[in-house]
Amino acid sequence: xxxxxxxxxxxxxxxxxxxxxxxxxxxxxxxxxxxxxxxxxxxxxxxxxxxxxxxxxxxxxxxxxxxxxxxxxxxxxxxxxxxxxxxxxxxxxxxxxxxxxxxxxxxxxxxxxxxxxxxxxxxxxxxxxxxxxxxxxxxxxxxxxxxxxxxxxxxxxxxxxxxxxxxxxxxxxxxxxxxxxxxxxxxxxxxxxxxxxxxxxxxxxxxxxxxxxxxxxxxxxxxxxxxxxxxxxxxxxxxxxxxxxxxxxxxxxxxxxxxxxxxxxxxxxxxxxxxxxxxxxxxxxxxxxxxxx
Amino acid sequence: xxxxxxxxxxxxxxxxxxxxxxxxxxxxxxxxxxxxxxxxxxxxxxxxxxxxxxxxxxxxxxxxxxxxxxxxxxxxxxxxxxxxxxxxxxxxxxxxxxxxxxxxxxxxxxxxxxxxxxxxxxxxxxxxxxxxxxxxxxxxxxxxxxxxxxxxxxxxxxxxxxxxxxxxxxxxxxxxxxxxxxxxxxxxxxxxxxxxxxxxxxxxxxxxxxxxxxxxxxxxxxxxxxxxxxxxxxxxxxxxxxxxxxxxxxxxxxxxxxxxxxxxxxxxxxxxxxxxxxxxxxxxxxxxxxxxxxxx
Amino acid sequence: xxxxxxxxxxxxxxxxxxxxxxxxxxxxxxxxxxxxxxxxxxxxxxxxxxxxxxxxxxxxxxxxxxxxxxxxxxxxxxxxxxxxxxxxxxxxxxxxxxxxxxxxxxxxxxxxxxxxxxx
Numbered sequence: 001x002x003x004x005x006x007x008x009x010x011x012x013x014x015x016x017x018x019x020x021x022x023x024x025x026x027x028x029x030x031x032x033x034x035x036x037x038x039x040x041x042x043x044x045x046x047x048x049x050x051x052x053x054x055x056x057x058x059x060x061x062x063x064x065x066x067x068x069x070x071x072x073x074x075x076x077x078x079x080x081x082x083x084x085x086x087x088x089x090x091x092x093x094x095x096x097x098x099x100x101x102x103x104x105x106x107x108x109x110x111x112x113x114x115x116x117x118x119x120x121x122x123x124x125x126x127x128x129x130x131x132x133x134x135x136x137x138x139x140x141x142x143x144x145x146x147x148x149x150x151x152x153x154x155x156x157x158x159x160x161x162x163x164x165x166x167x168x169x170x171x172x173x174x175x176x177x178x179x180x181x182x183x184x185x186x187x188x189x190x191x192x193x194x195x196x197x198x199x200x201x202x203x204x205x206x207x208x209x210x211x212x213x214x215x216x217x218x219x220x221x222x223x224x225x226x227x228x229x230x231x232x233x234x235x236x237x238x239x240x241x242x243x244x245x246x247x248x249x250x251x252x253x254x255x256x257x258x259x260x261x262x263x264x265x266x267x268x269x270x271x272x273x274x275x276x277x278x279x280x281x282x283x284x285x286x287x288x289x290x291x292x293x
Numbered sequence: 294x295x296x297x298x299x300x301x302x303x304x305x306x307x308x309x310x311x312x313x314x315x316x317x318x319x320x321x322x323x324x325x326x327x328x329x330x331x332x333x334x335x336x337x338x339x340x341x342x343x344x345x346x347x348x349x350x351x352x353x354x355x356x357x358x359x360x361x362x363x364x365x366x367x368x369x370x371x372x373x374x375x376x377x378x379x380x381x382x383x384x385x386x387x388x389x390x391x392x393x394x395x396x397x398x399x400x401x402x403x404x405x406x407x408x409x410x411x412x413x414x415x416x417x418x419x420x421x422x423x424x425x426x427x428x429x430x431x432x433x434x435x436x437x438x439x440x441x442x443x444x445x446x447x448x449x450x451x452x453x454x455x456x457x458x459x460x461x462x463x464x465x466x467x468x469x470x471x472x473x474x475x476x477x478x479x480x481x482x483x484x485x486x487x488x489x490x491x492x493x494x495x496x497x498x499x500x501x502x503x504x505x506x507x508x509x510x511x512x513x514x515x516x517x518x519x520x521x522x523x524x525x526x527x528x529x530x531x532x533x534x535x536x537x538x539x540x541x542x543x544x545x546x547x548x549x550x551x552x553x554x555x556x557x558x559x560x561x562x563x564x565x566x567x568x569x570x571x572x573x574x575x576x577x578x579x580x581x582x583x584x585x586x587x588x589x
Numbered sequence: 590x591x592x593x594x595x596x597x598x599x600x601x602x603x604x605x606x607x608x609x610x611x612x613x614x615x616x617x618x619x620x621x622x623x624x625x626x627x628x629x630x631x632x633x634x635x636x637x638x639x640x641x642x643x644x645x646x647x648x649x650x651x652x653x654x655x656x657x658x659x660x661x662x663x664x665x666x667x668x669x670x671x672x673x674x675x676x677x678x679x680x681x682x683x684x685x686x687x688x689x690x691x692x693x694x695x696x697x698x699x700x701x702x703x704x705x706x707x708x
Contacts, residue, residue: 010331011304011305011331011333012301012303012304012305012331012471012472013303013304013305013306013471014304014305017496042472042473042474042503043302043303043471043472043473043496043499043500043503045303045495045496045499045500048495048496048499049495063372079646081399081400081403083351083352083397083398083399083637084398084637084638084639085636085638085639085640085642085643086639086642088642088645088646088668089646090646090649090668090671090672091649091672091673092671092672093671095667095668095671097639097642097664099706100638100639100642100664102396102398103372104372104373104396104398104400105370105372105400106398106399106400106403109370109400109404110403141473141474143473143503143506143507143510144478144507144510146442146474146475148474170472171304171330171331171471171472172330172331172441172471173330173331173435173437173438174330174435174437174438174439174440174441175438175439175440175441176441176474178393178438182393182394194554194557194558195333195336195337195557195558195560196309196333196336196557199331199333199336200331200333203331203437204437206437207437207438210393210437210438211393211438224551224554225554225558226558248524248549251521251524251549252524252525254494254496255492255493255494255495255497255524255525255528256494256495256525256528257494257495349637350637351637352637442637442638444637444638447707479707482705482706482707483704483705483707511705
C-alpha cells in the first residue's frame with residue numbers, strides 16, 4: 001500500500017522520532033516498501049537510530065536575487081513590490097538582504113530592465129540512502145538559516161510513488177510542521193499524558209483538522225501522568241492508537257541510540273499492533289473509531 | 294537588568310519545567326514565555342491576564358471569487374504553489390489561495406489584471422501581559438499553521454523588557470523555544486546568558502551541539518544543565534567533556550525524577566512541591582546560575 | 590548640510606526616538622537655514638521585518654549626510670554607510686539639543702551598528 005504517514009506532535013520531546021523510526025523498522029520487517037523521511041531539518045535525529053548509508057548528498061538552495069548593476073536604473077520598483085524589505089536600491093548599488101528575502105520572485109518580475117536574475121543561496125544539505133532495508137532521507141538546515149520549508153520540501157521531493165512513507169515531522173504547529181504534513185494521508189500525533197502534553201496535543205489536533213488530515217494519537221510514557229489525554233481523545237472522537245508505556249529501559253535504550261523494537265520484545269509487539277492499527281485505519285478511511293488499548 | 298534565556302535544542306528536556314522552578318526561586322524578576330509555538334509555562338504559573346493584544350505577522354492574499362476572471366496570472370507568478378484552479382460552477386475557472394501555503398509576498402496581488410485579490414494583514418496570534426504568583430509574565434500564542442518568524446518572540450521580549458524597566462526588576466527570565474531556527478535566534482540575540490537544558494543521549498548531545506554552535510555564532514555565553522542525567526551516565530560524561538572542550542560551565546545535573554511530572558500535574562513547579570532529589574538539584578543549579586549571572 | 594534625527598513627534602523640542610527603523614518619524618534639519626521638515630515613518634514602524642532597511646532608503650533619498658538616533662541595527666547601518674551617511678548612535682534628549690551638540694562637534698560617530706539584527 002502506498003501511503004504517507006506523518007508523525008507529528010505539538011510538543012517537542014514526546015517521542016516522534018522514537019515512534020517514526022521504530023514504526024519504520026517494523027513496517028520494513030513486514031515487507032512494506034518503507035521510506036523514512038526525517039523532516040525535522042533543524043534537529044534531525046532519526047539517522048542516529050537507523051544509521052543509514054548515504055548514496056547521495058547535495059546542497060539545497062533557494063533563489064536569491066542578483067542585480068546586474070549595468071542594467072539597473074534605480075527606479076525602485078523592486079523595493080516597492082518587496083513585502084519583506086529585503087531589497088534596497090541605494091545610490092551606488094542595490095543591496096539584498098539574504099535573511100529577509102523569501103525568494104518570491106517579485107523584484108525579478110517587476111524590474112523594467114530585466115536587471116534582476118535568480119542567483120542561489122545554500123540553506124542546508126540533503127542526504128538520502130538506505131538503512132536496514134528501507135530508504136532513508138533527511139535534510140540538515142545550516143545553522144543560522146531562516147528558510148525552513150524549502151528544505152523540508154526537498155526531502156519530500158524524494159518520496160516515490162508506491163512507497164510506504166513515514167515522515168518524522170518537526171515539533172510544534174507552525175510553518176515547518178505544515179510543510180511536513182502537506183500531502184500526507186494520516187497524522188500520527190505523539191504526546192505524553194501530562195498537562196503540557198495535552199495542551200500541545202490540542203494545538204496539533206487543531207492544525208490537522210484545519211488541514212483536513214485524519215489523525216490518531218499515540219500516548220508515549222503512558223503511566224507517567226494521568227488519563228487526561230485519553231479522556232480528551234474520547235471527548236473529541238479521536239482514535240487512541242496503541243501507546244508506549246513509560247519505562248526507564250525505553251529511556252535508556254533511546255539515549256543509547258537503539259531502536260526499542262530491537263532490544264525490548266514487548267516494544268516490538270506494541271509497534272506491530274500500532275502498524276496494524278494505522279494500516280487498518282488507512283484501509284478504512286471513513287471509519288472514525290476510538291480504539292483503547 | 295540581566296536577561297537569561299532557557300533553551301534546549303532538543304524538545305522535551307525539561308526547559309519549561311526548569312524555567313518554572315527558576316521563576317519560583319528567583320527574586321525581582323519579570324517572566325517571558327517565548328516558546329510561542331507550544332507555550333506551556335502558563336500551565337504551571339496560572340497567569341491572570343491583565344492585557345491582551347492581537348499579533349499580526351504579515352499579510353495574506355485572498356482572491357475575491359466574484360471579481361476573479363479566471364486568467365490564472367496569480368497561479369503563474371506564485372513561487373509557493375499556493376494558488377489552485379477551481380471550477381466556478383459556470384463552466385469556467387476561478388482561482389483560490391491556500392492560506393497555509395501563502396507566504397504573503399503580494400506578488401499575485403500586484404499582477405492580478407482584475408484587481409481581484411485582497412491583501413489583508415493576518416492576525417497570527419495574540420500576546421498577553423499577566424500577573425502570576427511569581428511575578429509579571431509576558432506570553433503569547435501563535436495560531437496553528439502560522440509563520441513563526443521570530444517577530445512575536447521579539448515582541449514578547451520587548452514588552453517583557455519594558456515591564457522589567459518599569460518595575461526596576463534586575464532579571465528577565467525567558468522560557469525559550471526549542472530548536473535552532475528563527476524563533477530561537479530572536480529569543481537569544483542580545484541576551485546575557487543562555488541556560489541550555491539537555492538530556493544524556495544521542496539526540497540530546499546532537500541537538501545540544503547545534504544549539505551551542507548557534508549561541509557561539511551570536512557570541513552569547515552559555516551554561517549547560519543536564520537533566521535525567523542518570524538515564525545514561527556515560528553520555529552525561531560525554532556532554533560534560535564537550536562543555537569542557539568548549540569552555541562552557543555545567544551548572545548542574547538533575548537525576549531522572551517523577552517529581553517533575555507530579556508537580557506539573559499539581560500545577561506547581563518542582564521546587565514548590567514536596568522535597569525531592571530533583572528539587573534539591575534545581576535549587577543548586579539556580580544558585581550556580583545566579584553566580585554566573587553576577588559575574589557577567 | 591542636512592541631518593536626520595529620529596524623533597517621537599514633529600517638534601524640535603520633542604524627544605529623540607531611540608529607534609532608527611521603528612521610530613515615529615524623522616526630522617530633516619537644514620543646518621544652514623535652520624528649517625526642518627517632518628518625514629513620517631509609520632510604514633517603517635509597522636513593517637513586519639526590515640524596518641531599518643526601509644528607513645535607511647527613506648533617509649538616503651533626502652540627501653542628508655548624517656543620522657542622529659538612539660539605536661541602529663546592522664542592516665540599516667550598512668545601507669547608510671553605503672550611501673555615505675554618517676551614523677551617530679546613543680543620542681538622547683531633545684532633537685534641538687542633539688542638533689546643537691552635533692554642530693558643536695561634540696558627537697562621536699558610530700563605527701558600526703550598536704544593536705544586533707532584530708525585528
